[in-house]
Amino acid sequence: MTAADLSVNPHLADRLAAGIAELGLGDTVDAAQQQLLLRYVALLHKWNRAFNLTAVREPQEMVTRHLLDALSVLPHLAPVATLDVGTGAGVPGIPLAIVRPDIAFTLLDSNGKKTRFVRQAALELGLTNVEVVQARVEQYRKASPQVISRAFASLPDMLRLLGHLLPDEGRLLAMKAAAADDDVAALAQLPGRQWQVDIRRLVVPGLDGTRQLVMIQPQGETQ
DSSP: OOHHHHHTOHHHHHHHHHHHHHTTOTTTSOHHHHHHHHHHHHHHHHHHHHHOOOSOOSHHHHIIIIIIHHHTTGGGOOSSOEEEETOTTTTTHHHHHHHOTTSOEEEEESOHHHHHHHHHHHHHHTOTTEEEEESOGGGOOOOOSEEEEEOOSOHHHHHHHHGGGOOTTOEEEEEESSOOHHHHHHHTTSSSEEEEEEEEEEOOTTOOSOEEEEEEEEEEEOO
């Protein structure tokens, strides 16, 4: 099955549409955006066979684990410039950029083959609101009012690495697969800033297990 076949596959289209409806986003994500989301999956599937960009191999699973997982945070996304740290093959940044063309997204990753794919995907999908940067997060210096990441480390370790990217009025949206209670408690031990934390449970259609969105905002300096 070719990439073109995948992008118009009725089974994938039905799965995506059903998941979007279950997320309560049926009035938010229009038909044209759903087609772009499927084209992204088609591109990812095509490139993945040669460059091993993601461990998720099957397009059906990509719809669930990449598209619907990313879209589950949409109701919590503020309409401000957003930095996706550790974007990998473009998740959650590319799906979010497709459905929120009014938001400027910077997609950051240190892996050259992954950033090359993300640049090409953004180009082919016509995403003028996406900038791709290849750099290590600890070396990147441009702050953003909103940082999002599919959590690549514990919350304390994430803040040690990317805390410098959060201005005083900024916030971090950390997408986590497991309970974050211990991580949240450990934030109080970090030197410097204090952090306000709000945890929201995410239900991703077709995905078993707990998903959480941990929203973290700076609350001044510790004494």
